[in-house]
Amino acid sequence: MTAQFEEIGGGITAPRGFVVGAVHCGIKKSNASKPDLALIHSRAPAVAAATFTTNRVKAAPVRVSQMYLKNEDIRAVIVNSGNANACTGVNGIADAKRMCEAAAAALGLEKTQVLVCSTGRIGVPLPMEKIDAGIAKLPDAVKADGSRAAAEAIMTSDTFAKEVAVEAKIGGRKIRIGGIAKGAGMIDPNMATMLAFLTTDAPVPKPALQKMLASAVEQSFNRITVDGDMSTNDTVILLANGEAGGEAIETGETAERFQAALDHVTRQLSRMIVEDGESATKFVEVHVRGARTCRDARRAAETIANSTLVKCAWCGNDPNWGRIMDAVGYCGARVREEMIDIYYDGVLAVQHGMASATPVEKLLDVVRQRRFTVSVDLNLGSDDYSVFTTDLTPGYVKFNMGE
Amino acid sequence: MTAQFEEIGGGITAPRGFVVGAVHCGIKKSNASKPDLALIHSRAPAVAAATFTTNRVKAAPVRVSQMYLKNEDIRAVIVNSGNANACTGVNGIADAKRMCEAAAAALGLEKTQVLVCSTGRIGVPLPMEKIDAGIAKLPDAVKADGSRAAAEAIMTSDTFAKEVAVEAKIGGRKIRIGGIAKGAGMIDPNMATMLAFLTTDAPVPKPALQKMLASAVEQSFNRITVDGDMSTNDTVILLANGEAGGEAIETGETAERFQAALDHVTRQLSRMIVEDGESATKFVEVHVRGARTCRDARRAAETIANSTLVKCAWCGNDPNWGRIMDAVGYCGARVREEMIDIYYDGVLAVQHGMASATPVEKLLDVVRQRRFTVSVDLNLGSDDYSVFTTDLTPGYVKFNMGE
Numbered sequence: 001m002t003a004q005f006e007e008i009g010g011g012i013t014a015p016r017g018f019v020v021g022a023v024h025c026g027i028k029k030s031n032a033s034k035p036d037l038a039l040i041h042s043r044a045p046a047v048a049a050a051t052f053t054t055n056r057v058k059a060a061p062v063r064v065s066q067m068y069l070k071n072e073d074i075r076a077v078i079v080n081s082g083n084a085n086a087c088t089g090v091n092g093i094a095d096a097k098r099m100c101e102a103a104a105a106a107l108g109l110e111k112t113q114v115l116v117c118s119t120g121r122i123g124v125p126l127p128m129e130k131i132d133a134g135i136a137k138l139p140d141a142v143k144a145d146g147s148r149a150a151a152e153a154i155m156t157s158d159t160f161a162k163e164v165a166v167e168a169k170i171g172g173r174k175i176r177i178g179g180i181a182k183g184a185g186m187i188d189p190n191m192a193t194m195l196a197f198l199t200t201d202a203p204v205p206k207p208a209l210q211k212m213l214a215s216a217v218e219q220s221f222n223r224i225t226v227d228g229d230m231s232t233n234d235t236v237i238l239l240a241n242g243e244a245g246g247e248a249i250e251t252g253e254t255a256e257r258f259q260a261a262l263d264h265v266t267r268q269l270s271r272m273i274v275e276d277g278e279s280a281t282k283f284v285e286v287h288v289r290g291a292r293t294c295r296d297a298r299r300a301a302e303t304i305a306n307s308t309l310v311k312c313a314w315c316g317n318d319p320n321w322g323r324i325m326d327a328v329g330y331c332g333a334r335v336r337e338e339m340i341d342i343y344y345d346g347v348l349a350v351q352h353g354m355a356s357a358t359p360v361e362k363l364l365d366v367v368r369q370r371r372f373t374v375s376v377d378l379n380l381g382s383d384d385y386s387v388f389t390t391d392l393t394p395g396y397v398k399f400n401m402g403e
Numbered sequence: 404m405t406a407q408f409e410e411i412g413g414g415i416t417a418p419r420g421f422v423v424g425a426v427h428c429g430i431k432k433s434n435a436s437k438p439d440l441a442l443i444h445s446r447a448p449a450v451a452a453a454t455f456t457t458n459r460v461k462a463a464p465v466r467v468s469q470m471y472l473k474n475e476d477i478r479a480v481i482v483n484s485g486n487a488n489a490c491t492g493v494n495g496i497a498d499a500k501r502m503c504e505a506a507a508a509a510l511g512l513e514k515t516q517v518l519v520c521s522t523g524r525i526g527v528p529l530p531m532e533k534i535d536a537g538i539a540k541l542p543d544a545v546k547a548d549g550s551r552a553a554a555e556a557i558m559t560s561d562t563f564a565k566e567v568a569v570e571a572k573i574g575g576r577k578i579r580i581g582g583i584a585k586g587a588g589m590i591d592p593n594m595a596t597m598l599a600f601l602t603t604d605a606p607v608p609k610p611a612l613q614k615m616l617a618s619a620v621e622q623s624f625n626r627i628t629v630d631g632d633m634s635t636n637d638t639v640i641l642l643a644n645g646e647a648g649g650e651a652i653e654t655g656e657t658a659e660r661f662q663a664a665l666d667h668v669t670r671q672l673s674r675m676i677v678e679d680g681e682s683a684t685k686f687v688e689v690h691v692r693g694a695r696t697c698r699d700a701r702r703a704a705e706t707i708a709n710s711t712l713v714k715c716a717w718c719g720n721d722p723n724w725g726r727i728m729d730a731v732g733y734c735g736a737r738v739r740e741e742m743i744d745i746y747y748d749g750v751l752a753v754q755h756g757m758a759s760a761t762p763v764e765k766l767l768d769v770v771r772q773r774r775f776t777v778s779v780d781l782n783l784g785s786d787d788y789s790v791f792t793t794d795l796t797p798g799y800v801k802f803n804m805g806e
Contacts, residue, residue, distance in 0.1 A: 321526065
């Protein structure tokens, strides 16, 4: 199937019927002009799908959104940055619910029609007076071209706003999917979280929407790692309001086309997150193939991508395949040392578990680039898995030393 | 049981009947005067016990030592630093065997009476001519007080030589146990490995020796982590020659006393390794208790100890318990957020999964120290586990950037 979609502008407000806005309400003290509260609203009835962190320590907004997600008609998402509302006990749950309630009141909805997300400092109560005042201003702030404002409002240590949108012709009419996201990795001192918000005007029933979102997330946000630390707040939410009209997209070819377009949006956003990994100087794809099982391929790829020593070597432009062999050896996957081949952008570095005849200068040429691919062929089966990651830099450590 | 042993000098040559020596043979090019080849030799018949890396990518000397360990009478260990002889294929195996053969010839032994270890660069063939010449000189270099020379010869990026010895009165006679070790973590560019060599003049039959060594290693070397990367060469070898005389130490009270003395030696060496973690500024004990199973306690302790973000916070004197909660949440152990308590040197930081009332200044006082303990009580059961680790510093990353 060739690509049946094209990228367009407009981000999360590219799909019809969505309005989005952001205000500064004062959660982020250090930067008074920076927006820290955003609202995403579908003017028409909509359904929602979502995936959440699998961390057993879950922030209050994750718990509340998981609860409200059962509702059929979800119309809005309220998000704050600067405070994660995590490890805040029953008061945190009450505050998260109150955010939904305030947003619902401002929009004339029920509170269970609003989902909620937070990102920022862990263990500190939300400043609810400021948030209440901010939410009251949001209905006047939302606009049909407000995507960029919201993308900026959810940033913590991100260095650029992350937006993407596509238009696809499916079943005779044009549908759109848009998205915004914020940085991966537990980033700033006490800061956390990857958040992504997606909208579409395609008519997709809730069960199909959830299935397709789960599949898209598995191929994108679940395949990126900056530091291996999974946050308490990670959330991806997709709202579908059907404003594009036409028959429901549920199965068959229309569903496949929608999935392809959605996959593109989530992949682009997840790549931007890795590109913006804190203090990173390299963008590396780790591809493991020839594994006995997909689980083995995944284990090997994730272990390489999270190895402190492998990541330090990349930072130093060092084509150190010994550390990759070492990580493959302890990852828990079935491997046979003498079967392993390793390539840097297709250049053979390791053959049969030993140094290849490739001159080291050729490997250096690859790892000196800002982007490259490390491929590990286990030569034991036919399963493969890819992960996108960064190097580990002295700047990352300094950035996360806190105080 | 009160301690029935005392620390003495002499390291690995404190036990009777052992001679040890080291020479520079030229594997380490950068430092011509630094010894890089060591020999440990029991003049009397001895038995050996050993534990090896569980990495599936194993260095050639690990494979050869595992094979020769089956032999009843092991009399010597030959060790080189500067080259790991890992990922070197069948030629690497042949080279490792040849090191045993050369040492055996020099000492008048069979090759299977000699175990072999290597540490250093991965994927480069050993310079066998230099090693052969070096081994030929070793019988003249060995001395009854050569422990320090060997401890220095096995160093790679270690900043100090690691030696310890104890004397214990067991069953009416005094027995001694000595040991030397080299640094944990995959340290230098391409360098690897934790190595420890232990000797005793106690008469311990091989099966009991293996059992007691495995238990000691489980309580010590298996509970330290610097960067979570498990090397291809990790090896611990214990030789027992019975020169102290008396009845065999195998079971009952004498075995318990021997175990206690052995545990002390391995614990001291493992602590020294963490103390010498590359570019580390903190020495931290992570203690998880109240777990449902020992496996859960271990998972939580190891995940905290290997979390990049937790380690960065320690480096910055930041009592950032949110990152610890986060790591506990994703470690895979059964936890209930609202049951978790966290203490810094006994000072309550987190109660019922939320910030305690302790002023942050009190927590800062703890993490500003060079050594402290982080205790996490899951409050779900009675199992516990401890890990010793370091912080992660900008210096570590710079050190491991290679080139």
